[in-house]
Amino acid sequence: MSETALFQRTELPRPEVSLEQAAAIARTHYGLSGTVRELGSQQDRNFLIEAGGKRFVLKICRADYALAELEAQNAALKHLAEMTDAPQAPLPISALSGEDIVEAQLDEAAYHVRLLEFLEGEPLTRRKYLPVETVAALGALSARLSLALGDFEHPGLERDLQWDLRHAGPVALHLLTSVSDQKRRDDVAKAMIVAMRHLKPLIPDLRVQATHHDLTDDNVVAEVAEDGRLMPVGVIDFGDLTASWLVADLAITCSALLHHADGDPFYVLPAVQAFHALQPLTETERKALWPLVVSRAAVLVASSEQQLAIDPDNDYIRGNVEHEREIFTVATSIPFSVMEAAILSATGYEWPEERPVMGRLLPDIDPASVNLTDLSTLSPDFLEDDWADPQIDWKLLAKAATVTGVAATRYGEHRLSYTRLLSPQPPASFALHVDACLPGGARAVVPFDCVLKRTSQHIILQSADLALHIHGLDCDLEEGAELAAGDDLGRIAGAEGAVGGLRLQLCSDLDLVPPLFARPDHASAWARVCLSPAALFGVDLDAAAEDAAALLARRKRHFASPQKHYYREPPRIERGFREHLFDMTGRAYLDMVNNVATVGHGHPRLANAAWRQWSLLNTNSRFHYGAIADFSERLAALAPEGLDTVFLVNSGSEAVDLAIRLAWAATGRRNVVSLLEAYHGWTVASDAVSTSLADNPQALETRPDWVHPVLSPNAFRGRHRGPDAGAAYAAAVEEKLAALEQAPPAAFIAESIFGNAGGVLLPEGYLPRVYDAVRAAGGLCIADEVQVGYGRLGHFFWGFEQQGVVPDIITIAKGMGNGQPLGAVITTRAIADALEQEGYFFSSSGASPVSCAIGMTVLDIMRDEALQDNARDVGDFLRDKLVELTEIHPLAGAVHGMGLYLGLELVRDRDTLEPATAETVAICHRLLDFGVIMQPTGDHLNVLKIKPPLCLSYESAAYFVQMLDRVLSEGW
Template sequence: MTDAALVNRMQLPRPDTTPEAAAEILQTHYGLTGTITELGSQQDRNYRIDAGDNSYVLKICRTEYAAVELEAQNAAIRHLHTKSDAPRVPNIVPSLNGRDILVVTIREQDYLVRLLSYLPGQSLMRRKHLPAAAVSALGALSGRLARDLADFDHPGLHRSLQWDLRRAGPVAVQLLSAISDHEARDRIAKAMVAAVKRIQPLASGLRVQPVHHDVTDDNVVSHPDAHGQPIPDGVIDFGDIIQGWLVGDLAVTCASLLHHAEGDPFYIIPAIKAYQAIYPLREAELKALWPLIVARAVILAASGEQQLSIDPDNDYVRGNLEFERKIFDVATGAQPDVMEAAILRAAGLDIAPLATEGWSALLPDIASDHIAAVDLSATSPHFVDGNWLKPDMDWRLLAKAAIASGSAATRYGEFRLSHADLLSMTPPNNFALHSDICLPAGTTVTAPFAGRIQWHGQHLVLVGEAVSLHLDGVECALEEGAGVEQGAIIGAIGSEGSAVGGLRVQLCRIQGMVPPLFATAHQADGWSSICPSPAALLNQACEAPRLDSAALLTRRQAHFAKPQKHYYDAPPQIERGWHEFVFDTEGRAYLDMVNNVTMLGHAHPRLTAAIERQWSQLNTNSRFHYAAVAKFSERLADLAPDGLDSVFLVNSGSEANDLAIRLAWAHTAKKNMLCLLEAYHGWTLASDAVSTSIADNPQALTTRPDWVHPLVSPNTYRGPFRGPDSAADYVAGVTTLLETIDEKGEGLAGFIAEPVYGNAGGIALPRGYLADVYAAVRQRGGLCIADEVQVGYGRLGHHFWGFESQDVVPDIITVAKGIGNGHPLGAVITRREIAESLEKEGYFFSSAGGSPVSSVVGLTVLDIMEDEGLQENARIIGDHLKVGLIGLMDHFPLIGAVHGMGLYLGVEFVRDHETLAPATEETAAICERLLELGVIMQPTGDHLNVLKIKPPLCLSAESADFFVKALEKALNDGF
């Protein structure tokens, strides 16, 4: 095809057809009728036909595209059907006369027509956000397709196409003529010139083969994975298939991702890794990848502008233009050398290390082994009680270390905790690409290599052949452009009126660039290749070791028994907490909205000090006589209703509930226990027996011992009887079950239940439910156990105990988790005669239950809760948070209900407000998305479709608002 013919094709509008014409074609040539919907396309007309149980896509193409090109598309589809691991592709549907391609005349114009089966699945195009799993899967899909097309050939592949990246430069020149905005045209032209300049030297090393050339978010369909995230697995169109550059195929895929990237070009890295794992690219191809992405972005932007000028009614093009402009902005806004380095590292290729052999000393007055390296990481012993949040904390610690040792430096390649951003939906810029040094004022600074001087304001740069040395804090009289020999004096450290001064040291391989001082974690590979470590100028201790969290997870899985699960498939490595936040080893701060164990918040200094003090004095078991166990038991009894005056101290909620059941057995001499469906009470033999949650144990409903009698879940939202006044209906079922037990003459030991349906998502029980059930149980001599492990102890805000919301008093209270703020501590509170019933079976003992340390922990937690008004905070902030969550319901129909009170809330997601079909996969995906946005959240309930909101009681209003905003963003942008 001549260039003139290509230019002519580039200027073609879509075929002038209508849905009515499409219906006539279908009826006449394919014998089909059905509902017709037009689909978008830039230069074709595509119609979806729903005909009974089957759906099709009718494709109408201009005859300027030769039939052999369409035949190549059909042949490629058939070729892929022969591959065992190929992506899903449509089927070719022949016409009634058996032909795959027809020539049809519409309004005196001939067109080429084909019919394909409709490939089911979700589109990715209109989603604002694509999770990393989807990005990776799209890269893998592109790799699989390229691999499976490698042995395909057809004459129709050898054609001229405006999307062929081998022709990007000339095509761009032609397209630019349609852009009237001179500033935009100039920007697009410059971007293409820069891209072509980087591609040309690599072109001879770029492999050519059959490539789809359009594996984009708009051209694939997906299905949700187990976490509800969209995984592309099918390709729906082959209109751009050509014989072209292999790497250009991946460039097209990556470019399409950039409008989902929220301005971050590194967003494409998972796609590159996945592609490389399936169909590895060579080094030259990897180096060409980023400029080809830029070239694709240029062609997209220019082509969209041109097509809209000749086909202004094309809503598909108009809608895509916004995305194409975003792609262009992200692609042209990135630093190409950094992106090249990041791509090479992602593909497993090492960047050649900087050759520092033969360099002379930067600081000849100071022996390198006298420079102390200061740890500013998430695990630094210098960071305590949140002091890393203070301004200039890095320099304070640096100066302190320098005073002690003479000189000190921060570490290159360290994720600094002091740069962690609280309440941020994006990772922090905290990966240090430099070192700061505190050293004596007047210290001489010399050139480690020969170069020339550049000044950027007060910023001094020594420009060498392979690298530039960036220095701040040097008093230097050398002028711009001055040459400096290796070992020559550059200047001295100055700090007026002080004995010490500061020097900032950074290396950069790109001349003329003033690099950033920090990078985000996912940008670290790219930027650290451009800005290598300056440790060779200081000492090796001034470079932080790279942590391998994935390797640590592998070690955990090798020896930590498999049934002990962890949150998330790829969990962050959490090593520090503070208030309602936890921090990973990359210095990312996460809002902890799920950890009801840490009632006071993480790392409370008063609790830390109390534990340290008691450990230094004594820790033993409760059979010794000491003050703390008496004081704590007394405090717990005082918090309980009158008459509940006897306390057992144990290690956990499971142990507390197990003991409560044993007390019921011992006191009544009966065995039968009532419990609720959808409940969880623990992992010991007895507490597990009364746990019926199928989310925790899929076999729960078929493996309960015969002494366990589960009651219908009084779920006021999705149970058989709904609303707060449904108690009588549920109690009727309880009465029926009790009568059955009565008939057997076996008697009843008791009833255990959470007073608020915690495990189901904080759902309130029907009004009066516990009063009626407690009365029926007690009428038969049974005991009533209130499991307050999750919902009690001030968490509800409006009540200290959950049972107070039902105006009842239990016979036994169990409590754990928050009463120790993470220390293994639980308690059972009951009446004296019930407690003493256990003595006929022997004495009770829990090794750490009620130990001096445990008792002091319990006392200190209560003191802090009172002094800091944490129950009141749970009421105020919990009410505020619930209002914010309810406010989302009007905008997002996925939210079916907001349950709970105080700081025990649940957001339940449903696909249908009538059937209440649980949105299980969506909830899992939302939790994954919230993690990306800086929030720790997990699902609960038998259907795992409820967000379990139970943060530390110190939660602030700002943190509550941040959670609502993060959830709103997840629901709005996609997950």
């Protein structure tokens, strides 16, 4: 390589070519006349030519570029066109002269000119977020291109190219003179030195072949899939085609992905896996990958700074510079050793099982006396929210030490105490160390041959391949002391008889001061670098690894498949508090869908009430006990006057089923009028009156003949809209009643607010007119309040109050038991007594003492914590914020509902109201990444179902909107 030629190329500005000159070249050499628009580029000029209904790319570069290089690019494009599984690529188009490359003189300067097909598609760089499927597809595309170029040869591949990663070291150091920011210059220089140190011993074994060398999100075109995701299909811009290391192409692709990674370098691993699956990398290439990614990032930053210095008007460079700085920041945010471990694991590397050989550190401590402290999500020692106490780990550790005198935490445990509420990032909760409480003054010995090093806070015992970091030890040995296994090391800090604290951490990266915790999604790689110190205690201190896939498989093996779970890969939720849920890694999720948990998760008053009643009695309602009378009385007092008789059951489905039976018994009729798009339950009768296609795609074809659905009163997307919609929809019910004149209905059933349709409010005046018509026909009116009632609307306790009506029968469940199986039907004494003609009725657990005690405690909490008022105030705040999103994001079509039963309907077109079904599902999955539980609803599954616990705070509501805004801003 000629370094002089190489560095000269780094200092070339773009050619000075105007739109008029480009148009003249296209016309003169190719016979094309049409519109001309400039495309971005770093060191050449690219123009989009639209002529004759087709589009082309005119490429103009300086004559400094050897003709053989351009000929190689054209030859490679033709080569790819003949390959079966190669990505799409544009073909060169010959000039009128028959040449693929022509010469042009502009303002006394010579240029090479080529014309290529325009490859249709959207560049990935326009989307800030790329889902994992797209990331993997990009890795596979890179592999397919690598395979297709594997047998391509051309003299023009041997070139002096500044971007060739084989020359990254000298190129980056040369370009650093143009970096004005001192810190950035120092950071780039340091990163390159470390990268080259890791790379140098690997270079002799790296394979060389033809490489694209610029397969980035800018140079890939993608097609939009049905779910709105971009899937890469083609490759453009072969300007950096060269013979180089095979793995360099993957490194360049990975580096380009890092500005989409939200700060997480592990984001690229699906691309690495997909590449390796098609184009297997050697172990050496896998170890070289991350040093090459860092090298590419360093060259990008240095090159952009230098190019802006010589070409300050280059908007293409200026637009990319922040991306490139972000790429460098993310690439250098993690130690090489950790990323190497992650890449090896992701590509199926078989790790050796042996562990470092070492002796016990504390020979006088009996291993059997070590009491292990549970700090996990399932720990029984965490009460209410004391996991939020910054000192809780040491408090519980010290408490455990009082039992045997010695207590230790577990290595590899995900500590709930390190959770973070309302955080878009998973918490660093995976313990890479062990803490212990043990007698002060206990003797410590050297566990392996080593050299002692000191820092300001701890000592390090370092061997050739291992470092033991120790905090809490009184050690008088000098820096640099050479020690043998078994030598006296010191004493546990603290007086004899007192409890001392000790922290131990092993690390195989001798240059690293390791963190104490790792993110759950990074934990397996960090665990390869920070090893378990269990051998130092002579007892197994390792937390059992959770096999999430095996647990899910067990669920699917025995739990009937119609009982679905949220999400394709559901987190394992095992704990909750207020509006927050926690998985086994300590990740906190904001629960925005759980209307079952009215008063929130893990409420201590509920736990105490359940324990208290269980300790006394739990049985069925045919026994006589006080709780059943107390609870029935309280429920009747909540209902409108006249509705004074209560049935207690286990669920909302049973409540609706019973309500229909009551209507049949009281009227002696069978027919029931219900609404389209409604959901009422899973029992035979409640399912019969449910017509929600989201819950049952065959609902409309499978209704029994006694069910008569009527037009859904959805004034947003239904047949009738505007201020008169209520009358029009009510008229549809009246028409149905007229058609049933010979067999009038027993009842009309409707949710007071359209719950499963997304919290859609019924149009004004609808229920009053419908109730009057039904009663005139001799039928009863059933208000299904299972989802929308019981204080959730904030402004009203019952949903039917919003319409100013009083039903004959009310069904409730869901939140009245806060998760305890509990439902109720409230009606008149006359209607209730009619059922007795068919025999007696009871529900084993619906009216049990425990169910009643829990039901009353829920009402107490709602009253004492003013949760209905909170639903009104926080709900209004949340609704206003959601409305603001509809003014910013075209996809956000409308906000439905009231209080804390809201729906955000997503549409692709606000005029046609085309449902954004695929996007809604994808957005719910994306929100999970940011710690928000959200699910779609509605017949088109295009409405976000927003119904959190009524204790939702303003802070949590604001966080939800912030994350939703962030997701909607990512481009859909």
